[in-house]
Amino acid sequence: MKVLVIGAGNMGLTYAQGMSKSKLLKKRNIMILDTSEEKIQELNKISHFDVYEDLKDCVPQADIVFIAVKPYHSEELFKALAPLLNKEQILISIMAGITIDYMKDLTGLDKVVRAMPNLPAQIGKGLTSYIASDAVSKVELILVENLLDTTGKSILVSNENFIDASTGISGSGPAYVFYFMQSMMEAALQMGFSKNISKVLVSETFTGAVELFNQSDYSPNKWMDMVASKGGTTRAALDSMEDNNVNELIKEAAFAAFNRAVELGK
Numbered sequence: 001m002k003v004l005v006i007g008a009g010n011m012g013l014t015y016a017q018g019m020s021k022s023k024l025l026k027k028r029n030i031m032i033l034d035t036s037e038e039k040i041q042e043l044n045k046i047s048h049f050d051v052y053e054d055l056k057d058c059v060p061q062a063d064i065v066f067i068a069v070k071p072y073h074s075e076e077l078f079k080a081l082a083p084l085l086n087k088e089q090i091l092i093s094i095m096a097g098i099t100i101d102y103m104k105d106l107t108g109l110d111k112v113v114r115a116m117p118n119l120p121a122q123i124g125k126g127l128t129s130y131i132a133s134d135a136v137s138k139v140e141l142i143l144v145e146n147l148l149d150t151t152g153k154s155i156l157v158s159n160e161n162f163i164d165a166s167t168g169i170s171g172s173g174p175a176y177v178f179y180f181m182q183s184m185m186e187a188a189l190q191m192g193f194s195k196n197i198s199k200v201l202v203s204e205t206f207t208g209a210v211e212l213f214n215q216s217d218y219s220p221n222k223w224m225d226m227v228a229s230k231g232g233t234t235r236a237a238l239d240s241m242e243d244n245n246v247n248e249l250i251k252e253a254a255f256a257a258f259n260r261a262v263e264l265g266k
């Protein structure tokens, strides 16, 4: 079986590397294509994959075509791909917003999978939600799941709306965490800590809190109560967040990403 990854950026290269560790594929079964000259040179230096610049040299050999270009490049790419594809091939896209119907229309393929990963895939800690068109068989779906799981965990969702919704939570979510980290690091610097110490204080706090959360069934609210003493420092911070409506603003931000994903599909 051969997989062709189109778009060797943050996510495409991550998946190519993840899939190369799959027992289902060997390294030489992964082809990778990019249009950027700079990227091709980089791939030729570091990569153990077969690197391509021209669709016609690799698309016909692929069983699975994995699309990892930006959504605004999709139309042009699908138009170029369409004449080279055959109905047996499975298309997997990780592009935000781009719908299964749109991909089927432009490529002429029936077997299309839409997935939404996130950046921790780079270290095997990704979370990918996915859904497939009806033409993808159960066996093929297991194969797809195996490939997605090479970068972390995956969740099969029951309708395509959940792909846009998970874009607002897990897809874009790492950036919300980094936003919070950035604010806390800026506060630590303002309190007089060095850059290095600020980084350690913040990153260990995030790691420890997430590990605690993962080791029990307690809700985040319950954990907050365990940190906060009555009339103490944490309550002062949490009250400040509540007074400033931070909870609502974070939810609004997640919905902004969700809505943008829906908009990208139109």
Ligand SMILES: NC(=O)C1=CN([C@@H]2O[C@H](COP(=O)(O)OP(=O)(O)OC[C@H]3O[C@@H](n4cnc5c(N)ncnc54)[C@H](O)[C@@H]3O)[C@@H](O)[C@H]2O)C=CC1
Residues within 6 Å of the ligand: 006, 007, 008, 009, 010, 011, 012, 033, 034, 035, 036, 039, 068, 069, 070, 071, 073, 076, 077, 094, 095, 096, 116, 117, 118, 119, 171, 172
């Ligand atoms: N970065 C992230 O955290 C996440 C990104 N995604 C999705 O993954 C996709 C890729 O995102 P990134 O990897 O961050 O982008 P990127 O900009 O790092 O990589 C895109 C690559 O596609 C190449 N490219 C552009 N047009 C092409 C074409 N016609 N044929 C072949 N290659 C072409 C570019 O040269 C570039 O190397 C996007 O659609 C995005 O919505 C999904 C979840 C998370």
Ligand SMILES: O=C(O)[C@@H]1CCC=N1
Residues within 6 Å of the ligand: 096, 167, 171, 172
């Ligand atoms: O920002 C974006 O559009 C992509 C999708 C989810 C994360 N990055």
